[in-house]
Amino acid sequence: xxxxxxxxxxxxxxxxxxxxxxxxxxxxxxxxxxxxxxxxxxxxxxxxxxxxxxxxxxxxxxxxxxxxxxxxxxxxxxxxxxxxxxxxxxxxxxxxxxxxxxxxxxxxxxxxxxxxxxxxxxxxxxxxxxxxxxxxxxxxxxxxxxxxxxxxxxxxxxxxxxxxxxxxxxxxxxxxxxxxxxxxxxxxxxxxxxxxxxxxxxxxxxxxxxxxxxxxxxxxxxxxxxxxxxxxxxxxxxxxxxxxxxxxxxxxxxxxxxxxxxxxxxxxxxxxxxxxxxxxxxxxxxxxxxxxxxxxxxxxxxxxxxxxxxxxxxxxxxxxxxxxxxxxxxxxxxxxxxxxxxxxxxxxxxxxxxxxxxxxxxxxxxxxxxxxxxxxxxxxxxxxxxxxxxxxxxxxxxxxxxxxxxxxxxxxxxxxxxxxxxxxxxxxxxxxxxxxxxxxxxxxxxxxxxxxxxxxxxxxxxxxxxxxxxxxxxxxxxxxxxxxxxxxxxxxxxxxxxxxxxxxxxxxxxxxxxxxxxxxxxxxxxxxxxxxxxxxxxxxxxxxxxxxxxxxxxxxxxxxxxxxxxxxxxxxxxxxxxxxxxxxxxxxxxxxxxxxxxxxxxxxxxxxxxxxxxxxxxxxxxxxxxxxxxxxxxxxxxxxxxxxxxxxxxxxxxxxxx
Amino acid sequence: xxxxxxxxxxxxxxxxxxxxxxxxxxxxxxxxxxxxxxxxxxxxxxxxxxxxxxxxxxxxxxxxxxxxxxxxxxxxxxxxxxxxxxxxxxxxxxxxxxxxxxxxxxxxxxxxxxxxxxxxxxxxxxxxxxxxxxxxxxxxxxxxxxxxxx
Numbered sequence: 001x002x003x004x005x006x007x008x009x010x011x012x013x014x015x016x017x018x019x020x021x022x023x024x025x026x027x028x029x030x031x032x033x034x035x036x037x038x039x040x041x042x043x044x045x046x047x048x049x050x051x052x053x054x055x056x057x058x059x060x061x062x063x064x065x066x067x068x069x070x071x072x073x074x075x076x077x078x079x080x081x082x083x084x085x086x087x088x089x090x091x092x093x094x095x096x097x098x099x100x101x102x103x104x105x106x107x108x109x110x111x112x113x114x115x116x117x118x119x120x121x122x123x124x125x126x127x128x129x130x131x132x133x134x135x136x137x138x139x140x141x142x143x144x145x146x147x148x149x150x151x152x153x154x155x156x157x158x159x160x161x162x163x164x165x166x167x168x169x170x171x172x173x174x175x176x177x178x179x180x181x182x183x184x185x186x187x188x189x190x191x192x193x194x195x196x197x198x199x200x201x202x203x204x205x206x207x208x209x210x211x212x213x214x215x216x217x218x219x220x221x222x223x224x225x226x227x228x229x230x231x232x233x234x235x236x237x238x239x240x241x242x243x244x245x246x247x248x249x250x251x252x253x254x255x256x257x258x259x260x261x262x263x264x265x266x267x268x269x270x271x272x273x274x275x276x277x278x279x280x281x282x283x284x285x286x287x288x289x290x291x292x293x294x295x296x297x298x299x300x301x302x303x304x305x306x307x308x309x310x311x312x313x314x315x316x317x318x319x320x321x322x323x324x325x326x327x328x329x330x331x332x333x334x335x336x337x338x339x340x341x342x343x344x345x346x347x348x349x350x351x352x353x354x355x356x357x358x359x360x361x362x363x364x365x366x367x368x369x370x371x372x373x374x375x376x377x378x379x380x381x382x383x384x385x386x387x388x389x390x391x392x393x394x395x396x397x398x399x400x401x402x403x404x405x406x407x408x409x410x411x412x413x414x415x416x417x418x419x420x421x422x423x424x425x426x427x428x429x430x431x432x433x434x435x436x437x438x439x440x441x442x443x444x445x446x447x448x449x450x451x452x453x454x455x456x457x458x459x460x461x462x463x464x465x466x467x468x469x470x471x472x473x474x475x476x477x478x479x480x481x482x483x484x485x486x487x488x489x490x491x492x493x494x495x496x497x498x499x500x501x502x503x504x505x506x507x508x509x510x511x512x513x514x515x516x517x518x519x520x521x522x523x524x525x526x527x528x529x530x531x532x533x534x535x536x537x538x539x540x541x542x543x544x545x546x547x548x549x550x551x552x553x554x555x556x557x558x559x560x561x562x563x564x565x566x567x568x569x570x571x572x573x574x575x576x577x578x579x580x581x582x583x584x585x586x587x588x589x590x591x592x593x594x595x596x597x598x599x600x601x602x603x604x605x606x607x608x609x610x611x612x613x614x615x616x617x618x619x620x621x622x623x624x625x626x627x628x629x630x631x632x633x634x635x636x637x638x639x640x641x642x643x644x645x646x647x648x649x650x651x652x653x654x655x656x657x658x
Numbered sequence: 659x660x661x662x663x664x665x666x667x668x669x670x671x672x673x674x675x676x677x678x679x680x681x682x683x684x685x686x687x688x689x690x691x692x693x694x695x696x697x698x699x700x701x702x703x704x705x706x707x708x709x710x711x712x713x714x715x716x717x718x719x720x721x722x723x724x725x726x727x728x729x730x731x732x733x734x735x736x737x738x739x740x741x742x743x744x745x746x747x748x749x750x751x752x753x754x755x756x757x758x759x760x761x762x763x764x765x766x767x768x769x770x771x772x773x774x775x776x777x778x779x780x781x782x783x784x785x786x787x788x789x790x791x792x793x794x795x796x797x798x799x800x801x802x803x804x805x806x807x808x
Contacts, residue, residue, distance in 0.1 A: 416788060419788075423791075424701055427702065447694060
């Protein structure tokens, strides 16, 4: 719809030109011979017109490059030789030849010819009105300048109108940009036409004197063209570079870079291959249909074919897998980024064979852009890296804050009980029944102990996490240790479910008794809390080069995927039950860290008899008999002292301890 | 009502309190999953002449609040089953219980948590470990305010 409407409006413009031109020409009385001069003259001027139209000159004016033609010179010169109709005919024929030579589309051709017809008719009307006698008179100059000015003005207005219709450019803007160069050109052309005419009056060969000047002008025009094309290329390179400077994801970056490379070289397709963080290469092809991944073989071929330098490949040189991607009979420019500078990008642009306006220097532009692309890709990688690190840091900070909040809560709760009990005893004094007072004292003591244990646990965890805790490696009797533990549980909490089993071949064991007890106590307490029913078994067995302690309960057990998580600090699988049980959430984390500190390990698994329940397995090295003595005595106190949680410069390392 | 409105007065004479309210002893509901805290608050409140009911978790607290309609609720935040905030919301959403003054009691003491506590619609927020005298005077003040309203 839009296209046909545009066409219609252009055709209306064409008609306007034809009507104006015809009306003006009709005013001239058609004499006996409208073409008073010979057809040869007509042909000569038509050829001249076509020639100047085909050699456009380029000039720079106010930092704009303008393309101009000096057709006015031919119009002016021919006006002295031919009747008005002849002048217009020569111009129209010349324009037609030029258009055909430039292979313009029918609509463009129609417009150009009509516009020439109209403009030439206006110009010759003005020329005739001034009515010069001969080329050397003053009136001749006035007539020539007026005619040239009219021709140029009509042309400019026509072109501005048609651009407004076809490209939607603002009419005033086109006129504003072109009016100065048009005016200068018109006057210069008229002068040139008259000068040629005057010289030709004297001698037919005289105009040849101007040949060197013309040659100079043409050469200069060529230089201006090249320079402006080069500037344009660099401007586009710069723009493409600044657009790609802030890419943040590799996949996105590769696609954007390929798109930019394609636009930069106005290719049909473009490929961007880049090396990822892991050293693997991947590529993307971009064309009119969008972007898609390039298969690995083609990526390899592209890297192999480019080597370390930019290459231009003819269709025969394109490797097979790459051929499958490219349009048939294309030419491919391949540019790798500087290998000494990371060399992690290869760009390729595919253009149709012998494409129009095949410019030189495209390979250099692509090569330069490859450098930018490599920078963009490493920026994207760096960005991703920083983002990951930052996210990790934020996670760590959050965990730390959560840890502090949890510790604060865990410390405050028993402290509230202790202080509340003591304050009550003092506040109520004699009003308090002796039994109640006794109960409060008991509570204060037990909560105080809980607080103390929590603090010790915290310090031990901190020390064990940093492997700075000291520990003994003494021969101990596991049987006695376990029996003591059993008695302690029975006495303290009336817990009757604990059963201790020691395999008969278990003998002496070299480890830190205090810490072993701490771990086993925690594991048994854990079982008491989370397995409210059924027996709890604590078993000790001998292993090759160590011993194994298992704590087995008959509770609900722990799902396989959660088993590692229970050892993280302050992780409670069931928040509400932990609250109910009053756990610190530190127990199992502490147990594992201490087990590792002692050179052993702690895992949890399902019961080996397949029944529901959890089984914690503590494995410790340092079998029997030969105690592994520390290389030197502990520096502070012979007993492990978790209160010295600060790093010791000369900490002891037991066999197997990390 | 000479002494009851004075926040500085922390020692409350139970006889005086009974005189002031005339009809019945004031009822306080203590909600905490820690038995020691429940015991401590109960002993002190009873000694000051209040009638005390206790609940060990949030659901029990909601039930009791509806059935006994206490004059003041002392409410722990972190509890199993239903936490203190959910109890508070339940109290505030029912017309029977929405006017009961609530003292939140919590071991969550970071700035954010205290702010959240004050924002929750509780009448007061006290962090553990608490000053017993402070809690007792808060309860007293709330009972007095409720009396003023009558």
